[in-house]
Amino acid sequence: MSEPRSAPTVGQVVLGRRLQDLREAAGLKREEAAKVLRVAPATVRRMEMAEVTLKIPYLQLLLSAYGVDEEETEAFVSLAEEANKPGWWQRFHDILPNWFSMHVSLEGAASLIRSYEPHFVPGLLQTEAYARDVMRSGAVGQTRPEDIEGHVALRLQRQELLHRADSPRLWVVMDETVLRRPVGDTALMRAQIDHLLEMGELPHVTVQVSPFASGPHPGTYGPFVLFRFPMPELPDMVYSEYLTGAVYLDARAEVATHLEVMDRMAAHAATAHRTKEILRDLRKEL
Secondary structure, eight states: OOOOOSSOOHHHHHHHHHHHHHHHHTTOOHHHHHHHHTSOHHHHHHHHTTOSOOOHHHHHHHHHHTTOOHHHHHHHHHHHHHHTSOOGGGGGTTTSOHHHHHHHHHHHHOSEEEEEESSSOOGGGOOHHHHHHHHHTTTTSOOOHHHHHHHHHHHHHHHGGGGSTTOOEEEEEEEHHHHHSOOSOHHHHHHHHHHHHHHTTSTTEEEEEEOGGGOOOTTTTOOEEEEEOSOTTSOOEEEEEETTEEEEEOOHHHHHHHHHHHHHHHHHSOOHHHHHHHHHHHHHHO
16 A cells, blocks of 8 residues: 655645646546556545555556556656655654645745635744744644744745745735734844835735724634645645634635635735834834
């Protein structure tokens, strides 16, 4: 049986979808593909859903059964070997929940990340001190000092993607509550606001605040993140977190609804320019 692992890489997700497309183009059901491998149909489903590592011998048998020529098979296998390499975040496996590993993988491969956050500054924009204080509050369900430091280190490494030459565009909408809720002491909050102002100057980062005065908006159900990718095989995805886990949505109707809500919230919130004024005013109040 193919080996399970904590979370798939984006490459495995893309190849899994491609494998499903090839099977369907060949007119085969999962049950028929499973007979080729002499495994249960669930194994084929898990390969297509990127729930297991793509075993090369299995791939070669399936691609042959699907009528894929030798050149494309070699290219597919080469991509699978690369995709099967563990992501950098897997060294944090002792503290990283399985349901969040996929988020880190998607984050690193996205060309656009749009985030709505009603509670805390989004992780990609947190200072080290702010992140540590949030962790100490038990926000990730772990309060051991060594676990907290591990989560902080992971968060800081995730932020490096915003300083890559090919960094994604980050577009964040935060409720004013985020800035009014004190995290740590006054100096910590001032430093966090300064960091938001600094990051907002980057050409690929947009920060918007939704002020109290603007009233209710359609995103008040909870935080979510929308990912868009440069690979045409990978559709937009939405990440929505709850207390003990998360869901990843890629159904077209669900993603379209979240995208519409995100667009409405961005139009409803203060502009990026006005947000900078709000941040400066809030800093003066501290």
